Amino acid sequence: MSMARALRMFGTIALVLAGVILLITPYAGNPFWTGLMAQILIFGLLALSVDLLMRHTGLFPMCNGAFFAVAAYTVAMLEVNYGVASPFAALAGIASAGVTGMVFGVSVRASGVYFILVTLALGQLVWGVSVQWTWLTGGDNGITNVPYPSLGDMRIGSLTQMYYFVAFVVIFFTLLYRQVIRSPFGLSLNGIRDSESRMTALGFNVTVRKYVAFVISSLFAGVAGVLYAYTVQFVSPAASSLLISVEAALMPILGGPGTVFGAFIGAVIIIGIRNVVSGFLSGWPIVMGLVFIIVVLFAPKGILGIFNDLLRRSDRRDQAADAARKDVREAEQ
Amino acid sequence: MTGCKACMAAAFVAGVFGASAVSADAIRIGVMLPMTGGLAQSGLDARNGFELYWNQVGNEAGGREVEIIVADTVCNPDNAINAARRLAFNDEVDFLVGPLCGHEGPAVAQVSGETGVPLLLVPAAADSQTKWDRIPTVIRTGFSSSQDAHPFGEYLYNELGLRNVTFLGQDYSYGQEKTLGAVATFEALGGTVDEILWAPLSTTDYAPFLASIPQGTEAVVPVVVGVHRNRFIETWFDFGYDRQFDLIGLNLLQADALVDMDDRVVGLISVAQNYSQGIDTPENQAFMDAYVEAYGMIPSYFAEMMFSTAMWAHEAIDSIDGNVEDRDVFLQAVRDTEIVGPRGPLRLDDYDNPIQTTYISRVERVDHPTLGSVLMNVPVASFPDVSQFWTWTPEEFLERGPYTR
Numbered sequence: 001m002s003m004a005r006a007l008r009m010f011g012t013i014a015l016v017l018a019g020v021i022l023l024i025t026p027y028a029g030n031p032f033w034t035g036l037m038a039q040i041l042i043f044g045l046l047a048l049s050v051d052l053l054m055r056h057t058g059l060f061p062m063c064n065g066a067f068f069a070v071a072a073y074t075v076a077m078l079e080v081n082y083g084v085a086s087p088f089a090a091l092a093g094i095a096s097a098g099v100t101g102m103v104f105g106v107s108v109r110a111s112g113v114y115f116i117l118v119t120l121a122l123g124q125l126v127w128g129v130s131v132q133w134t135w136l137t138g139g140d141n142g143i144t145n146v147p148y149p150s151l152g153d154m155r156i157g158s159l160t161q162m163y164y165f166v167a168f169v170v171i172f173f174t175l176l177y178r179q180v181i182r183s184p185f186g187l188s189l190n191g192i193r194d195s196e197s198r199m200t201a202l203g204f205n206v207t208v209r210k211y212v213a214f215v216i217s218s219l220f221a222g223v224a225g226v227l228y229a230y231t232v233q234f235v236s237p238a239a240s241s242l243l244i245s246v247e248a249a250l251m252p253i254l255g256g257p258g259t260v261f262g263a264f265i266g267a268v269i270i271i272g273i274r275n276v277v278s279g280f281l282s283g284w285p286i287v288m289g290l291v292f293i294i295v296v297l298f299a300p301k302g303i304l305g306i307f308n309d310l311l312r313r314s315d316r317r318d319q320a321a322d323a324a325r326k327d328v329r330e331a332e333q
Numbered sequence: 334m335t336g337c338k339a340c341m342a343a344a345f346v347a348g349v350f351g352a353s354a355v356s357a358d359a360i361r362i363g364v365m366l367p368m369t370g371g372l373a374q375s376g377l378d379a380r381n382g383f384e385l386y387w388n389q390v391g392n393e394a395g396g397r398e399v400e401i402i403v404a405d406t407v408c409n410p411d412n413a414i415n416a417a418r419r420l421a422f423n424d425e426v427d428f429l430v431g432p433l434c435g436h437e438g439p440a441v442a443q444v445s446g447e448t449g450v451p452l453l454l455v456p457a458a459a460d461s462q463t464k465w466d467r468i469p470t471v472i473r474t475g476f477s478s479s480q481d482a483h484p485f486g487e488y489l490y491n492e493l494g495l496r497n498v499t500f501l502g503q504d505y506s507y508g509q510e511k512t513l514g515a516v517a518t519f520e521a522l523g524g525t526v527d528e529i530l531w532a533p534l535s536t537t538d539y540a541p542f543l544a545s546i547p548q549g550t551e552a553v554v555p556v557v558v559g560v561h562r563n564r565f566i567e568t569w570f571d572f573g574y575d576r577q578f579d580l581i582g583l584n585l586l587q588a589d590a591l592v593d594m595d596d597r598v599v600g601l602i603s604v605a606q607n608y609s610q611g612i613d614t615p616e617n618q619a620f621m622d623a624y625v626e627a628y629g630m631i632p633s634y635f636a637e638m639m640f641s642t643a644m645w646a647h648e649a650i651d652s653i654d655g656n657v658e659d660r661d662v663f664l665q666a667v668r669d670t671e672i673v674g675p676r677g678p679l680r681l682d683d684y685d686n687p688i689q690t691t692y693i694s695r696v697e698r699v700d701h702p703t704l705g706s707v708l709m710n711v712p713v714a715s716f717p718d719v720s721q722f723w724t725w726t727p728e729e730f731l732e733r734g735p736y737t738r
Contacts, residue, residue: 032418140435234410275419
């Protein structure tokens with residue numbers, strides 16, 4: 001069996017295994033693992049929203065945690081304070097993230113380091129509100145007792161049901177995300193990342209496209225925020241902290257920027273180390289740091305990047321071998 | 334990379350199947366504290382206090398061995414939820430103790446509510462947890478944010494004779510609850526609050542805040558936390574505000590901040606809290622000596638609160654002969670238990686919050702037999718039997734709603 005075929009088989013097995021783990025977690029494990037997997041899925045989706053700007057458009061946003069938090073707070077407030085029905089609360093959550101995205105979208109006029117700084121400042125604005133406006137957000141005490149979502153008489157009644165709901169929604173939006181990045185619009189974003197001036201010369205309105213990408217990113221972050229509020233059932237300023245934005249950027253970098261699975265692999269690593277490794281190793285931040293250093297130094301395309309590189313290399317080797325065999329055959333004739 | 338994948342897979346398997354690997358008869362206590370990150374030192378103090386007590390009693394309660402399992406919460410509610418679930422399901426602890434950070438409290442309490450695993454809530458101080466958002470399986474053994482602020486407001490008016498005061502509060506839940514608690518009782522007596530200056534947690538420079546202290550105010554009352562205490566004190570003395578106004582600390586210089594201070598702070602009223610290192614009782618003397626001997630430093634109030642929580646749990650477990658498996662019996666035992674800890678007598682009110690002494694402390698330079706010359710908080714006033722509702726009825730207080738701005 002050629003190396004390429006072995007790698008493909010390994011990939012397929014890994015994918016099937018991931019699917020099986022995704023399906024059976026609530027039954028194979030206990031609520032700890034179910035809750036952890038739900039968090040991984042939710043933060044994976046948030047990481048995808050960052051990757052849309054970071055890898056596909058060449059913008060490094062530091063405010064996706066803010067969209068995430070705005071959506072989470074909106075859902076929590078509407079559900080807890082006003083008893084709004086879940087579908088409306090969820091839509092309002094996503095919409096509020098989108099509106100915040102439209103406002104913060106002015107930052108696409110800046111580029112490079114300035115874009116990072118502007119989005120950092122805007123993100124901290126939301127954090128400041130969530131900490132200081134205690135009459136609205138509950139401050140550090142947060143908003144507690146967010147119920148599981150319901151539709152009329154249908155009600156999600158347990159963490160297990162919630163988990164499957166989260167898995168369904170995350171998979172749906174991940175597929176949607178894949179459509180976005182493969183669409184002509186998505187490809188034009190890649191063009192903007194590679195050369196803005198060339199895209200301008202080709203007649204694309206670069207600023208508008210970046211703005212739209214920014215708003216789409218905020219909507220995806222909003223979906224993650226809505227799921228977060230319903231799953232964790234508690235929203236506090238931690239949701240809007242800078243750490244969330246930074247980690248959401250680190251996840252695709254670790255897992256494999258530009259890929260759909262990379263974000264989730266990164267989420268498994270970061271959330272896994274923090275919650276699982278910390279259970280038996282008090283020096284877990286060192287492990288986290290080492291993983292970051294190793295990935296950045298030796299796998300700049302992330303963990304999935306190693307796999308893809310290997311696959312490409314062995315494909316090329318196979319092709320070369322095929323060509324050589326063909327040459328030999330032709331020479332023999 | 335594959336190595337780490339393997340270790341995570343191993344961890345997953347160990348977590349799923351290894352839960353029964355812990356010893357069967359020991360009482361298992363799950364302790365949730367920040368062991369890494371910005372509050373790691375406070376978390377370590379708390380852990381030390383907890384372990385000190387159990388070591389003193391030979392890690393035994395109700396005739397059973399006691400096993401302590403510490404989980405790192407990183408002072409982040411998302412982690413705290415996972416830590417609580419891991420302790421409840423994988424380690425199968427009999428009850429939970431913690432967390433330290435205010436915003437972790439509701440997260441952990443929620444897990445206690447959904448699993449039924451009792452939680453001794455300490456040191457997290459959010460007012461709401463023993464007032465508006467109570468959960469039946471949650472008992473607080475620490476304090477509520479505004480609890481010590483109420484007597485402090487009266488102290489300002491009655492003992493210090495102040496009539497015009499400016500508050501400087503840290504602008505987040507704990508700071509607001511503490512500040513506004515003192516404002517409420519000070520104003521109720523007829524005192525005038527000239528201004529409340531709110532300093533965000535992101536403040537790095539206190540000069541602009543101090544510059545806006547109104548002239549004619551008699552004293553400034555700060556509620557600042559963590560590294561802000563050092564920033565505030567530096568600015569206060571460097572800009573000469575000590576020559577203009579009195580400085581009366583409501584939440585200013587706890588033991589862990591005094592380590593960084595010099596003699597300029599000697600004589601300042603430093604903090605109103607349920608503990609003061611200078612309490613002159615045999616219980617506190619024994620605790621101080623044991624802590625200094627074990628860890629070579631003065632115990633913070635986190636250490637004391639966890640020490641007396643361990644004592645509380647110990648006596649409760651003894652009273653039910655170690656039957657912690659019956660959660661209702663255990664919770665009732667904790668409610669019925671009254672102890673005298675280093676910080677004084679402790680008992681619960683009907684809302685599962687301790688009724689305890691509030692100490693108002695002043696900084697003094699003390700000659701410690703082993704540590705040498707150190708700055709230490711010594712009580713100048715104490716208010717015994719302070720309830721979280723102060724002199725209001727619980728109904729009045731609950732009706733009025735939380736302290737927010």
